Amino acid sequence: MKIVTICGAGIGASGILKVNAERALSKLGLEAEVVAADVASVRDIADDAQVILTSAEFVDAIGTTYADVIVIRNHFDQQEITDAVERALG
Template sequence: MKIIAFCGAGIGTSAILKVNAERALARLGIQADIEATDIAGLAVAAEDAQVILASPELVKFIGKTYADVVVIENYFDLDELTRKLEIALG
């Protein structure tokens, strides 16, 4: 399974989202590869992804995709991440 953590520049915020999503997945006992990417890399990265994690501000930049788009408000809130990933992957 593959999950994308998406941000505008591909460093910083997406990397924090990746770190915290990995912690949420560990809570759920789910194995997945999480890839941090920027807008330029999103289309290729998302081809075989099941879930795209993004901020509310960035959803409009995500083009047509078969992946579930999961909006994360607080990138540091493991409860929010765990709850939303559980729904998306359940």
């Protein structure tokens, strides 16, 4: 399984989402590769992803994908992220 976290530059918000997604996976006892990326490279990096976690402003830029695109409103809300990961992969 693969989760891709997306933000504008690929280092800020996506990095926070990556760490919190890894924590969620650990808590849920699930395994997946988690990759942080910038929105410009999403098509290349997320072509084999099952889940994309991002902010609302990047959803349109992601475009058509087979992955579940999940908007995270609060990147620091571990429960929101855990719930999203569990719904998508659990």
